[in-house]
Amino acid sequence: MFARRHPFLFFLCVICGCFTFGLVAVSGIAVLGAFVVNNEISGVISSSPGNIGVVEVTGPIISSKKIIQDLKAFRDDDAIKAIILRIDSPGGGIGPSQEIYRELIKTRAEKKVIASMGSVAASGGYYIACAAQGIVANSGTITGSVGVIMEYANLEQIAKKIGIAPVVIKSGEYKDMGSPMRELKDSEKQLFQNLVDELHAQFVSDAAIARNMEINVMAKLADGRVYTGQTAMKLNLVDRIGNMDDAVQWAGQMAGIEGELTLVYPKEDKITLFKKLAETLFQDINLGTRLSGQFRYGFN
Template sequence: MSRKRWLALIAALMLVVAAVGVNVATSQAGADLDRMFGSEHGWAERVIEQGDDFGNSIVVLELNGVIQDTGDAVSIFDAQGYRHQAFLSQIEHAAKDSSVQGVIIRVNTPGGGVVESAEIHEKIVEVQEEYNKPVYISMGSMAASGGYYIAAPADKIVASPQTITGSLGVIMESINIAELAENYGIKFNTIKSGEYKDIMSATREMTEGDRAILQSLIDESYDEFVRIISEGRNMSESEVRQLADGRIYTGNQALEIDLVDELGSLDDTIAMMREDLGANYSVIKYEADTGLYSLFSMTAAKMLSSNNELASIEQLITERRAPTLKYLYTE
């Protein structure tokens, strides 16, 4: 080969190497920028178990705390606890991500609001029916009441033998401070448009009419809870009602009465899903995003809520607590 051809070949090789280098550098720069600025979701994906199929994964979502919508969510990983809108966003993201082949929800909650529990339930059903992805539930130390409501439609429910679950039912409660106020010479003046406008008021005794109205709300939500369990667990409604009297069950007891499918840990649940899917997929979690985008968002939120404590106190003083239906286990 002549010298000119050698030089041409070397030049061509150098161009190929340079092109590959630019591509790698560009990809790395993009990844670095992603890490630096973070994502608009407020969370980032982290691989917790590497699998054989690097293009697909199983996602683990964590639901910790009372299921309630505080309306001021910045991130589900905020130190203040469970963030409802952020959690719904995570489920939706996992559903739409074509690389996610299955979803595991790690549940550790005593339950919470009827509406919020129903919203999570609907999202889970959407993942299954619209995106054809399996959803497994891994119960932690507690998955009671609303925690079971959201678990009911899952393709598989796995609990620890010591998990506290059950508490299947609805609760609504208030206090009556009328006599206490009278002892201190405090009188309340209430002007209302109708007999029941101040229903569940803490300043008067509950009437039979009040109780009948509130019980009808409880009964309606309870019937819906029974229906959800009946459909999700393939039980008759009469079977569910025998179990759903508000009592709690251990994971062992729940297995005996078909409220859960298996006993095991989160790792066991991951292994079950991998086996059922027939592939050793990687396992990812959504974790707090430490990028600048997330940092700026959280800083701004904290600045805006710097007087949260005072605002909370003012709210307690000036606002009457509205009656709230809850799928909640209370000790």
């Protein structure tokens, strides 16, 4: 009875309930994962001066701020002779990925940079790896996925069933393009396709230039498929098969470091549980807003 008398309130209750449940679940997992990672790496962070800096890119690439800060810090430190970019990421936002890529290009002009791939370094993760002077992957690393994706959920039929009719007042023909409350028009689909194609061309061009590969060769590989590290090496998408230690040894050789190779990790921010939870919730809300509102797009 409530659903029939108050369809709009019923719809809001359902959406809010589902979103809140997902938010709490994802937030709990994310915070727990953060503490597990911190516990794992806390024992290997060196308190003594070292000669190889390690910049970690873990999880979705949502922000470039911390990574760029770490790159600049190691680049300006005369004691650091080489940098390892440790990637374990499925990709992420286009803007942040491009910002990291540009910063790596600047950095490798001054110091040797080697990318070390973990379990996955795909899409945006592969994009930033290309900016290194060498890429090391495990045989089973999942990489590639060179492409751009744009998607959204069409809730039009659900809205009709519960009696919700959208009211739109807009300043231009395409201002509500991508609204989840209606189908895309053919002209709108073409505009979005042109956008995706342009972003994809940027991805292919940057990756090809950084890898010293012909653009048409990279373009043939850039159909969105994923590759294992072993296959990626055969296709010249990565340079060597190996683990983190192999990447460190290679970086030391390229930089001409004599003696012991000592890794230096950026100082971890002292962060409280409450602050960590708040940041995680903010990211979840931001992601949820993008998913429920307009298109989600990126190097994913």
